[in-house]
Amino acid sequence: KAGVTQTPRYLIKTRGQQVTLSCSPISGHRSVSWYQQTPGQGLQFLFEYFSETQRNKGNFPGRFSGRQFSNSRSEMNVSTLELGDSALYLCASSRLGQATYEQYFGPGTRLTVT
Amino acid sequence: DAKTTQPNSMESNEEEPVHLPCNHSTISGTDYIHWYRQLPSQGPEYVIHGLTSNVNNRMASLAIAEDRKSSTLILHRATLRDAAVYYCIFNFGNEKLTFGTGTRLTIIP
Numbered sequence: 001k002a003g004v005t006q007t008p009r010y011l012i013k014t015r016g017q018q019v020t021l022s023c024s025p026i027s028g029h030r031s032v033s034w035y036q037q038t039p040g041q042g043l044q045f046l047f048e049y050f051s052e053t054q055r056n057k058g059n060f061p062g063r064f065s066g067r068q069f070s071n072s073r074s075e076m077n078v079s080t081l082e083l084g085d086s087a088l089y090l091c092a093s094s095r096l097g098q099a100t101y102e103q104y105f106g107p108g109t110r111l112t113v114t
Numbered sequence: 115d116a117k118t119t120q121p122n123s124m125e126s127n128e129e130e131p132v133h134l135p136c137n138h139s140t141i142s143g144t145d146y147i148h149w150y151r152q153l154p155s156q157g158p159e160y161v162i163h164g165l166t167s168n169v170n171n172r173m174a175s176l177a178i179a180e181d182r183k184s185s186t187l188i189l190h191r192a193t194l195r196d197a198a199v200y201y202c203i204f205n206f207g208n209e210k211l212t213f214g215t216g217t218r219l220t221i222i223p
Contacts, residue, residue: 035213043158043201043213090157102148103211105157 002026004093004106012112018079021109025072025093031055032074033103034066037088046089049074050097078111086113118202123218126192134187134217136202141182148211149176149187151198158201158213161187197221 005024013019025032034046045058049068066076072093078085088110092103119137126132138147148163162169162176164185169176175188189196201216 033211042215043152045212092158102160102163103150103158104160108157 004091004104006089006091006106006109008109009107010110010112012114013081014114015081015083017081018077019081019111020075020077021089021091021111023074023076023091023093023106025074025091026104029093029095029104030072031094031097031101032068032072033092033094034074034076035090035092036060037090037108038086043090046076048097055097081113083113085111087111118204118214120200120202120214120217122215123220125220125222126189127222128194129191132189132192132196132219134189134200134202134219135184136186137184138202138204139183141204143182145204147176147178147182147185148203149174150201150203150213151196152201152216153195153198159198161200192219192221194221194223 007022023032031050033048035043036046037043046060046064047054047066048056052068063079068074088108090105090108092105094101094103117140146163146165149161150158151161152158162171162174164176164178177186197220199216199218201213203211203213
């Protein structure tokens with residue numbers, strides 16, 4: 001069974017631009033969660049989508065948004081990029097939800113904002 | 115947010131058992147305890163999770179205290195591949211998992 005895939009793997013953007021990251025979950029998984037990982041803040045929860053609906057949201061500004069499609073694939077968008085948005089963005093899928101089911105993480109997208 | 119307390123770092127000899135402790139005194143009766151680990155330059159990897167009873171799988175065992183305010187992840191025979199940061203986490207009622215800083219486990223050959 002194929003694992004969680006994320007595209008692109010690496011991205012360089014400049015301040016003020018916007019970016020869209022993509023995540024394809026494991027087949028049959030309906031929950032997709034997004035996390036931001038930085039050396040200073042560690043692994044922080046962004047949001048979780050389940051059946052095309054945002055189920056939970058972390059403490060991030062409105063510049064961070066996401067969506068989920070009917071095939072469970074998910075995208076996250078960051079608008080008006082800031083230098084502090086440089087991070088590893090991880091996507092994780094689970095069968096029915098992160099709270100009670102195991103999550104499987106993708107390799108991440110490394111975003112560098114200059 | 116859900117708060118867990120773990121040692122910042124631990125060391126263990128190769129081929130010996132490792133006991134990684136975690137305190138989660140604010141856990142509620144319906145919160146699952148999850149353990150993940152992150153190897154260098156990789157995304158986190160699921161290890162084990164449980165609610166009340168002790169749990170075993172091919173990777174590890176999870177021992178949960180009777181009052182559920184603490185738990186211990188047990189690696190029965192550590193290998194060099196087990197060197198990673200181990201995260202103990204639980205959802206906080208609103209089903210939002212929050213990762214702390216974890217325990218950095220070093221395996222000594």
